[in-house]
Amino acid sequence: MNRIASFGxxxxxxxxxxxxxxxxxxxxxxxxxxxxxxxxxxNDLEGYRTLxxxxxxxxxLSSPEPVHKAHITDWITAHTSSGETLRSYSLExxxxxATANYVTVTYRVRLNWVDKAGVEKPGSLRVIHxxxxxxxxxxxxxxxxxxxxxxxxx
Numbered sequence: 001m002n003r004i005a006s007f008g009x010x011x012x013x014x015x016x017x018x019x020x021x022x023x024x025x026x027x028x029x030x031x032x033x034x035x036x037x038x039x040x041x042x043n044d045l046e047g048y049r050t051l052x053x054x055x056x057x058x059x060x061l062s063s064p065e066p067v068h069k070a071h072i073t074d075w076i077t078a079h080t081s082s083g084e085t086l087r088s089y090s091l092e093x094x095x096x097x098a099t100a101n102y103v104t105v106t107y108r109v110r111l112n113w114v115d116k117a118g119v120e121k122p123g124s125l126r127v128i129h130x131x132x133x134x135x136x137x138x139x140x141x142x143x144x145x146x147x148x149x150x151x152x153x154x
Contacts, residue, residue, distance in 0.1 A: 026096040029103040029131045029139055033091065037109065041086045045073045053132055053140035061125060061146040083116030101133040102142075108154065124149045 032051060039048035052069050059066045062075035079086070092108040106128045113121040129144040 023098075025098045025103050025133065025139075026105070029105055030093060030096065032131065032139055033105060033107070033129070037086075037089050037091065040076055041089065043076065043080055043085070045076065048073060048076070051141055053142045056140075056142055056144075058141075058144040059146075061148060079113060084113045084121065086111060087114045087120070088112045102130055103133070103139070104128065104130045108149070124153070126150075126154075 036048065036051055039045075039051070049069070049072065052072050054069060056069040056072065057066055058072075060072075060075050062078060063071070067074070089112070090110045092110070094106045094108065096103060096105045106126075108124060108126055110124045111122065113123065115121065126147045126149060127144065128146075129141050131139045132142040133139050
């Protein structure tokens with residue numbers, strides 16, 4: 001085997017999620033979605049930011065315009081600055097699709113915020129995130145959008 005071919009083989013074998021089996025990649029990304037909501041619940045903005053790619057572009061429900069990574073915590077701080085904390089959440093996993101080094105997941109999340117007076121504020125969202133895998137098995141959100149539930153509450 002020549003040097004170029006052997007380098008290509010080593011590079012391919014170390015490509016991380018690029019060669020990961022689709023079910024394994026999807027499972028890893030679903031685990032990261034769980035981490036996402038644990039960070040929100042703990043108000044761990046630094047941990048939360050680690051999940052986002054530097055080139056992220058998305059459209060959170062809380063924003064009238066698309067945002068980049070610099071503004072991905074704005075929706076959390078809007079809640080916490082008014083004295084709200086995320087008491088509980090549950091994810092309803094809908095679909096996942098792995099393609100090359102991307103995994104897109106869709107789900108509904110039911111949220112239960114509580115204000116400083118102890119008043120509960122339930123809500124829900126529909127979410128789509130596309131995660132980009134890089135060498136070293138690091139997945140980060142490259143794109144996403146959140147939407148209000150439809151008329152039937154789904």
